[in-house]
Amino acid sequence: xxxxxxxxxxxxxxxxxxxxxxxxxxxxxxxxxxxxxxxxxxxxxxxxxxxxxxxxxxxxxxxxxxxxxxxxxxxxxxxxxxxxxxxxxxxxxxxxxxxxxxxxxxxxxxxxxxxxxxxxxxxxxxxxxxxxxxxxxxxxxxxxxxxxxxxxxxxxxxxxxxxxxxxxxxxxxxxxxxxxxxxxxxxxxxxxxxxxxxxxxxxxxxxxxxxxxxxxxxxxxxxxxxxxxxxxxxxxxxxxxxxxxxxxxxxxxxxxxxxxxxxxxxxxxxxxxxxxxxxxxxxxxxxxxxxxxxxxxxxxxxxxxxxxxxxxxxxxxxxxxxxxxxxxxxxxxxxxxxxxxxxxxxxxxxxxxxxxxxxxxxxxxxxxxxxxxxxxxxxxxxxxxxxxxxxxxxxxxxxxxxxxxxxxxxxxxxxxxxxxxxxxxxxxxxxxxxxxxxxxxxxxxxxxxxxxxxxxxxxxxxxxxxxxxxxxxxxxxxxxxxxxxxxxxxxxxxxxxxxxxxxxxxxxxxxxxxxxxxxxxx
Amino acid sequence: xxxxxxxxxxxxxxxxxxxxxxxxxxxxxxxxxxxxxxxxxxxxxxxxxxxxxxxxxxxxxxxxxxxxxxxxxxxxxxxxxxxxxxxxxxxxxxxxxxxxxxxxxxxxxxxxxxxxxxxxxxxxxxxxxxxxxxxxxxxxxxxxxxxxxxxxxxxxxxxxxxxxxxxxxxxxxxxxxxxxxxxxxxxxxxxxxxxxxxxxxxxxxxxxxx
Numbered sequence: 001x002x003x004x005x006x007x008x009x010x011x012x013x014x015x016x017x018x019x020x021x022x023x024x025x026x027x028x029x030x031x032x033x034x035x036x037x038x039x040x041x042x043x044x045x046x047x048x049x050x051x052x053x054x055x056x057x058x059x060x061x062x063x064x065x066x067x068x069x070x071x072x073x074x075x076x077x078x079x080x081x082x083x084x085x086x087x088x089x090x091x092x093x094x095x096x097x098x099x100x101x102x103x104x105x106x107x108x109x110x111x112x113x114x115x116x117x118x119x120x121x122x123x124x125x126x127x128x129x130x131x132x133x134x135x136x137x138x139x140x141x142x143x144x145x146x147x148x149x150x151x152x153x154x155x156x157x158x159x160x161x162x163x164x165x166x167x168x169x170x171x172x173x174x175x176x177x178x179x180x181x182x183x184x185x186x187x188x189x190x191x192x193x194x195x196x197x198x199x200x201x202x203x204x205x206x207x208x209x210x211x212x213x214x215x216x217x218x219x220x221x222x223x224x225x226x227x228x229x230x231x232x233x234x235x236x237x238x239x240x241x242x243x244x245x246x247x248x249x250x251x252x253x254x255x256x257x258x259x260x261x262x263x264x265x266x267x268x269x270x271x272x273x274x275x276x277x278x279x280x281x282x283x284x285x286x287x288x289x290x291x292x293x294x295x296x297x298x299x300x301x302x303x304x305x306x307x308x309x310x311x312x313x314x315x316x317x318x319x320x321x322x323x324x325x326x327x328x329x330x331x332x333x334x335x336x337x338x339x340x341x342x343x344x345x346x347x348x349x350x351x352x353x354x355x356x357x358x359x360x361x362x363x364x365x366x367x368x369x370x371x372x373x374x375x376x377x378x379x380x381x382x383x384x385x386x387x388x389x390x391x392x393x394x395x396x397x398x399x400x401x402x403x404x405x406x407x408x409x410x411x412x413x414x415x416x417x418x419x420x421x422x423x424x425x426x427x428x429x430x431x432x433x434x435x436x437x438x439x440x441x442x443x444x445x446x447x448x449x450x451x452x453x454x455x456x457x458x459x460x461x462x463x464x465x466x467x468x469x470x471x472x473x474x475x476x477x478x479x480x481x482x483x484x485x486x487x488x489x490x491x492x493x494x495x496x497x498x499x500x501x502x503x504x505x506x507x508x509x510x511x512x513x514x515x516x517x518x519x520x521x522x
Numbered sequence: 523x524x525x526x527x528x529x530x531x532x533x534x535x536x537x538x539x540x541x542x543x544x545x546x547x548x549x550x551x552x553x554x555x556x557x558x559x560x561x562x563x564x565x566x567x568x569x570x571x572x573x574x575x576x577x578x579x580x581x582x583x584x585x586x587x588x589x590x591x592x593x594x595x596x597x598x599x600x601x602x603x604x605x606x607x608x609x610x611x612x613x614x615x616x617x618x619x620x621x622x623x624x625x626x627x628x629x630x631x632x633x634x635x636x637x638x639x640x641x642x643x644x645x646x647x648x649x650x651x652x653x654x655x656x657x658x659x660x661x662x663x664x665x666x667x668x669x670x671x672x673x674x675x676x677x678x679x680x681x682x683x684x685x686x687x688x689x690x691x692x693x694x695x696x697x698x699x700x701x702x703x704x705x706x707x708x709x710x711x712x713x714x715x716x717x718x719x720x721x722x723x724x725x726x727x728x729x730x731x732x
Contacts, residue, residue, distance in 0.1 A: 140605065142601050142603070142605045143605045143607070145567075145570075145572050145592070145599070145601075145605075146599060146601065146605045146666075147607075147618070147622075148570075148571075148572065148591070148592040148593050149570050149571075149572070149592050149593070149595070149597055149598060149599040149667075149672075150593075150598075150618050150619035150622060150666070150667075150669075150670060151593050151594075151596075151619050151622040151623050151670055152593055152618075152619075152622040153591075153593050153622075156593075156622055160618075160621075160622070161607060164609045165608070165609060243608035243609045243652075244608055244652055245608045246603060253534065255574075256574070
């Protein structure tokens with residue numbers, strides 16, 4: 001089936017490799033590297049990027065520890081719901097999280113590093129709960145029981161047995177959180193104010209406000225190098241820390257009264273912390289300077305605040321734009337991702353190369369993707385900057401690796417045996433491929449489509465470069481509204497962010513349910 | 523002297539132990555038999571302090587320990603699947619209990635060497651536990667349980683999963699090791715021959731136990 005692979009490879013070449021090569025071309029001039037690294041603000045941005053990522057990672061690990069433990073070890077009523085609530089923030093658009101923390105935190109906190117770090121912790125607790133919790137759940141309880149009988153207190157068991165054995169998961173979670181917070185864009189842009197910008201925000205500022213494309217390109221390559229080092233390092237650490245143990249199954253009901261109280265307390269605090277920012281944001285969308293009001297919602301469709309005075313932002317229009325983008329991005333990423341997954345699954349060795357190629361955009365930050373496309377498609381027959389389909393193509397580039405990832409398990413579980421069995425039963429090879437592989441796809445495709453749509457709806461980094469005024473997507477419109485002064489635009493931003501939250505949560509819920517159904521059927 | 527009095531325990535409303543009683547005088551090795559589901563393992567966990575009984579008490583050398591946490595009881599426990607610490611080598615596994623007590627490095631090293639000799643594994647100290655054979659892993663688990671000199675040693679089907687020849691050899695070794703080192707031991711098993719080889723007397727859980 002090599003012909004099938006041609007389409008995703010061509011797409012990757014045009015929309016990822018070419019822009020990336022253009023970007024590198026800008027960087028490989030010594031003068032631009034020197035100029036950029038000595039220009040004012042760079043040192044501060046790099047310093048802030050590093051330390052906020054470190055602090056966010058350490059805090060996320062610390063805060064996520066208790067919920068990860070409780071959700072991994074105990075069975076109790078509402079556990080599945082709690083797990084879903086803790087996981088949701090991770091899937092939310094960065095702009096929604098940024099807006100929610102603007103709504104939640106008092107004005108004095110806006111523009112502070114603390115606000116950025118808090119939002120990052122909120123965002124990433126799910127990583128801790130999911131990655132570390134998954135490993136904790138299979139850690140045999142008999143192992144810790146033995147340690148107890150050998151004289152280890154609960155604290156000693158944690159320090160000498162549990163933590164060393166969880167180390168691979170802890171490293172994995174730490175590196176994922178570090179990478180996400182290191183490349184944080186939306187949250188920092190909304191909450192960091194003028195004084196705090198990450199490399200990612202600085203790239204966007206240079207490219208879109210200062211017109212310093214070379215500087216932006218240099219920064220994005222610097223960032224890419226740092227990320228590559230972190231990924232390589234953490235993979236090495238994880239391998240070294242790996243120990244084999246027989247997986248146990250160890251969830252149980254809390255037994256004593258103090259255990260029940262502990263479980264209830266940890267879950268209550270966690271769920272409250274997860275719900276509060278979104279709830280406050282929704283509440284504040286009904287709040288204007290004159291008290292509670294429906295005005296912000298009612299005026300979402302109106303481009304003008306007062307007759308003749310335009311806001312320059314069309315909130316309801318952005319909803320239509322976002323839905324259109326999401327539809328196109330979903331179709332593109334499902335078609336390309338589906339073909340790529342089929343190719344990877346049937347052409348094992350070369351498939352791995354394509355697989356790695358498709359993961360590259362994932363490793364490249366969204367802002368870098370946007371910047372690359374901006375500076376590549378600006379001349380000659382390829383001047384696509386004004387094309388309405390360019391933003392969704394960028395979104396699809398970000399989403400395709402996820403689509404491939406969610407389809408591959410189904411495809412590679414089928415294996416050659418089943419295809420062979422179909423052929424011996426009298427099916428032609430093509431028919432066998434169709435019956436055994438393609439027909440198996442619709443269910444995982446639907447869930448992949450859901451995740452692609454969610455990614456597109458919330459995409460902010462690449463869109464910042466590719467958007468054209470009058471065609472703002474929801475994240476862009478929310479950012480613009482928050483930049484205006486006045487209670488009504490802010491309340492409108494919160495209203496729009498609430499809509500985006502509901503849309504994303506609904507799409508993710510559908511995709512998630514589909515995935516759960518698949519798992520049950522398998 | 524271990525004394526279990528009238529212990530009852532239930533999980534989620536299902537009774538597991540009903541008024542179980544057991545006495546093991548110092549120096550005695552008792553084999554605990556009974557059909558699966560009779561609560562043998564649960565009784566061991568109650569003695570070790572890993573489970574707290576609904577009613578009844580556990581006494582150790584004249585002291586009531588029913589609510590004393592496991593790490594303060596001085597009771598050794600060896601599971602059927604050895605549950606060696608995969609991140610530690612053989613010596614660190616055996617020395618774990620002493621390290622938790624804050625023993626000095628030299629004291630730990632001396633005791634570890636001593637126990638490696640007792641279980642017949644001289645020179646195995648630096649081995650990784652993942653590279654041990656089934657019989658070797660059981661010997662390490664036994665040495666680890668013995669290292670802190672527990673007042674009572676509990677063995678939960680310690681020889682299950684070995685081939686016949688190895689099983690019989692280890693049963694003899696276990697019998698002599700228990701005779702020479704431990705003050706009291708309870709052995710849970712399905713195997714009557716094993717019980718006869720290792721233990722001084724046999725108690726059937728579910729029947730009259732005194």
